[in-house]
Amino acid sequence: MSKRTAAERVALARHPQRPNITDYIDALFTDFFEQKGDRLCREDPAILGGIALYHGRPVTVVGTRKGKTAEESIRCNFGMPGPEGYRKALRLMRQAEKFRRPVFTFIDTSGAYPGLEAEARGQGEAIARNLMEMSRLTVPVLSVITGEGNSGGALALAVADRMLMLENAVYAILSPEGFASILWRDAGRHEEACELMKLTAPDLLAMGVADDVIPEPGGGAHLAPEQTFRELDRALSRHLAPLLKESGPVLAEKRWQKFRKMGASPKEEA
Amino acid sequence: MNGIFAKRRARLLAMKAIRDNYIPGDQLAACPKCGGESQRKDVAGNLSVCPLCGYHFPIGAYYRLSTILDPGSFRELNEKLPAADPLSFPGYREKQREAQRKTGLTEAAVTATGTVGGRRCVVGVLDSRYMCGSMSAAVGEKITLAIEYAMKNKLPLVLFSASGGARMQEGILSLMQMAKTSAALARFSEKGLLYISVLTDPTTGGVTASFASLGDIILAEPGALIGFAGPRVIQQTIGETLPEGFQRAEYQEEHGFVDAVVPRQELRDTLARLLRLHEKGGRP
Numbered sequence: 001m002s003k004r005t006a007a008e009r010v011a012l013a014r015h016p017q018r019p020n021i022t023d024y025i026d027a028l029f030t031d032f033f034e035q036k037g038d039r040l041c042r043e044d045p046a047i048l049g050g051i052a053l054y055h056g057r058p059v060t061v062v063g064t065r066k067g068k069t070a071e072e073s074i075r076c077n078f079g080m081p082g083p084e085g086y087r088k089a090l091r092l093m094r095q096a097e098k099f100r101r102p103v104f105t106f107i108d109t110s111g112a113y114p115g116l117e118a119e120a121r122g123q124g125e126a127i128a129r130n131l132m133e134m135s136r137l138t139v140p141v142l143s144v145i146t147g148e149g150n151s152g153g154a155l156a157l158a159v160a161d162r163m164l165m166l167e168n169a170v171y172a173i174l175s176p177e178g179f180a181s182i183l184w185r186d187a188g189r190h191e192e193a194c195e196l197m198k199l200t201a202p203d204l205l206a207m208g209v210a211d212d213v214i215p216e217p218g219g220g221a222h223l224a225p226e227q228t229f230r231e232l233d234r235a236l237s238r239h240l241a242p243l244l245k246e247s248g249p250v251l252a253e254k255r256w257q258k259f260r261k262m263g264a265s266p267k268e269e270a
Numbered sequence: 271m272n273g274i275f276a277k278r279r280a281r282l283l284a285m286k287a288i289r290d291n292y293i294p295g296d297q298l299a300a301c302p303k304c305g306g307e308s309q310r311k312d313v314a315g316n317l318s319v320c321p322l323c324g325y326h327f328p329i330g331a332y333y334r335l336s337t338i339l340d341p342g343s344f345r346e347l348n349e350k351l352p353a354a355d356p357l358s359f360p361g362y363r364e365k366q367r368e369a370q371r372k373t374g375l376t377e378a379a380v381t382a383t384g385t386v387g388g389r390r391c392v393v394g395v396l397d398s399r400y401m402c403g404s405m406s407a408a409v410g411e412k413i414t415l416a417i418e419y420a421m422k423n424k425l426p427l428v429l430f431s432a433s434g435g436a437r438m439q440e441g442i443l444s445l446m447q448m449a450k451t452s453a454a455l456a457r458f459s460e461k462g463l464l465y466i467s468v469l470t471d472p473t474t475g476g477v478t479a480s481f482a483s484l485g486d487i488i489l490a491e492p493g494a495l496i497g498f499a500g501p502r503v504i505q506q507t508i509g510e511t512l513p514e515g516f517q518r519a520e521y522q523e524e525h526g527f528v529d530a531v532v533p534r535q536e537l538r539d540t541l542a543r544l545l546r547l548h549e550k551g552g553r554p
Contacts, residue, residue, distance in 0.1 A: 112479075112498065112499075113507075114498070114499030114503045114504050114507050115499075115504060115507055115508055116504060116508055116512065116516070118498075118499075119497050119498060119499060119504065119516075119517060120525055121525075122483075122525070122526075122527050123479070123497075123498040123499065124478030124479040124482075124483050124497065124498035125478075125483040125527055127448075127479035127480075127498070128448075128452055128478070128479050128480050128481070128482070128483035128484050129483070129484070131448055131449050131452035131453065131479075131480060132452040132453065132455060132456045132459075132484055133456070135449065135452060135453030135456050136453075136456045136457075136460075151436075151445070151476075152445070152448055152475075152476055152479040152480075152498070155445055155446075155448060155449060156479075158449075159449050159452075159453065171442060172441065172442060172445075173436045173438065173441055173442060173444055173445045173476075174436070179438060182438055183438050183439075196357070196359060196360070197357075197441050197442075198357055198441055198442065199441070199442065204442060207442065207443070209442055209443075209446065255453075256453050256457065259446065259449045259450045259453050260414070260450060260453070260454070262407075262410075262443060262446035262447070262449070262450050263354075263356065263407030263408075263410055263411060263440075263443040263446060263447060263450070264407075264411055
């Protein structure tokens, strides 16, 4: 794996040409049918989800959507979901459970949207509900962080049996800018924050938060997307196979055990 | 023999509670809401609620427990669970020590068993004086252990939240506590057990987006700030001033996220009543 500073990886994770969820869906799945709406309030384009075939097997795919063009970015709120997005995601995951489909989630978001209406409709409640319900799903759940995974807004799609990260993806409590501004009241110190936050894929693998790291071509996923898709496909197949052999309750129990250990003996983690 | 221990426990909690019920100022305490000055002992004697306008001063964890639990019933759980520094974050140990000195706590959460109106339950309290009650690995672990204890002993659970959100210095492990506590509550709930979440000022960030929002019943203290994103961040994002009362307990009640706003003076009775209503037959 290439040697890069954490700040360089953050820049790559945010690269405007980096493949987004629609690229991954096109490359890894066939017959994708998009499902819209949370059935309560509205459709949130910052989350894309639906049914597709993965190597011929019906699966549910859900993830955050960042636009490619300016217009699309605005429509998708730059990949920052509101509560309706998280509730749609939950609706699709419950449906996946009903029809015994594995769930794949793709995460690339700077975080949940901090807006007035998002708060009025219960952003915190929507995220909490997802964490609670995802932990009990009786179908396999695989999550991939493809770019940035920030805050509860990323975690709300990431209570998974297997957490995969692309080599230059990052996963953190919030953006390095936000981190620096909260801790030192100086967003300008974000590069320093990047190093201290331990947010790179290799760091998270070492901490046991990520289960696998998918190599990217030198220079980043956007330079040779086909190669990245191939590597990711191979890893997803490899991780899905053993999960398909487990019973539903065993899957849920093992997922619980996995999260139960996080920070359970903080002294040894240091 | 039980009597002796009960007395000792009552005395211990009373001592810790006195220290926690401290309101800054000499003879007079100024209310940050109405600006009015009251005798400190009047505020302290009024459960740290401003006698003039009803503003609820933030209170420490042990004092909170002493206002809720029946005298002598307090038994602390996992008191010795240590604070941690999983990322070896520069300056963090010193910050922790400072917070420990200031509050007399080992971390931002205190968990205990006790009775409320004669009914046994597990109670957890976050203390906003300790690094803004932020969620560290130790806080997440204490809350999870409390949930597991309640589950094992088939007891109802009451959690008082007061938190600025994630503990920055613990990075991703702080985030993971959201998943851990929520997953623990999912298992707890499947056993048919009762969880009452009480939101106090302030409940924001990762605590709102996890266990605080997952109660079967959600109560809030009057005027408490409750939200995911903080008002400053929202204001910066949308570039306009926020409406009066935005994200306050009454606003959350109106928007459907809180069952009832309950003044501090009525909390103990309300909890006792809810515990009774969840007993078989609901006998008085």
